[in-house]
Amino acid sequence: MNLILFGPPAAGKGTQAKRLVDGRGMVQLSTGDMLRAAVASGSALGKRVEGIMAEGGLVSDDIVIALIEERLTEAENAGGAIFDGFPRTLAQAEALDAMLKGRGSRIDMVIRLKVDDAALTDRIAGRFAESGRPDDNPESFKVRLTAYNDQTAPLLPYYEGQKKLTEVDGMGSIEVVAQAIDRALEPVDR
Ligand code: AMP
Numbered sequence: 151m152n153l154i155l156f157g158p159p160a161a162g163k164g165t166q167a168k169r170l171v172d173g174r175g176m177v178q179l180s181t182g183d184m185l186r187a188a189v190a191s192g193s194a195l196g197k198r199v200e201g202i203m204a205e206g207g208l209v210s211d212d213i214v215i216a217l218i219e220e221r222l223t224e225a226e227n228a229g230g231a232i233f234d235g236f237p238r239t240l241a242q243a244e245a246l247d248a249m250l251k252g253r254g255s256r257i258d259m260v261i262r263l264k265v266d267d268a269a270l271t272d273r274i275a276g277r278f279a280e281s282g283r284p285d286d287n288p289e290s291f292k293v294r295l296t297a298y299n300d301q302t303a304p305l306l307p308y309y310e311g312q313k314k315l316t317e318v319d320g321m322g323s324i325e326v327v328a329q330a331i332d333r334a335l336e337p338v339d340r
Pocket of ligand 1: 185
């Protein structure tokens with residue numbers, strides 16, 4: 151099964167993806183984690199994306215599509231991928247569909263974690279101090295939220311058109327949201 155966890159920054163995608171990995175043995179494909187690893191390693195790619203990420207902007211489609219493509223065999227062998235923070239643009243979504251199709255596979259479900267902007271800003275305020283992420287600060291977070299609303303939210307009709315979109319209330323505790331995700335997955339689990 152291939153699943154996309156969809157939602158704005160700080161919606162809880164990473165937390166919920168990790169729980170699904172533990173419970174189901176699937177592979178979490180987080181382009182944010184991959185890019186942060188590149189920055190930490192000091193690689194040429196890391197140097198290229200560091201500034202854009204710190205400001206909260208999106209890195210280019212080519213870069214993230216290539217990062218995902220490199221990991222698809224591993225995900226296939228594990229029984230599926232949880233895409234976390236990818237796709238973020240229509241070009242990325244189309245590329246993902248094409249890559250999976252080429253492998254005789256597909257996205258089975260897109261779970262949208264619904265949270266409101268005010269709650270996100272509160273949630274992230276708590277994270278600014280602890281996370282150590284250079285993009286967890288009020289200015290960058292605003293840019294990240296704008297990028298989500300302008301470039302990523304338009305993917306919702308794309309997946310709705312494919313009849314793959316399921317909405318889950320992302321405002322509860324980690325455990326309550328986890329249970330809602332499990333319920334949403336029941337039809338594809340069967
Ligand atoms: P995340 O951990 O998913 O919030 O991603 C952190 C940052 O990495 C984002 O603000 C972007 O700068 C970059 N990034 C992660 N995934 C993508 C993506 N799919 N497309 C473009 N930029 C991305």
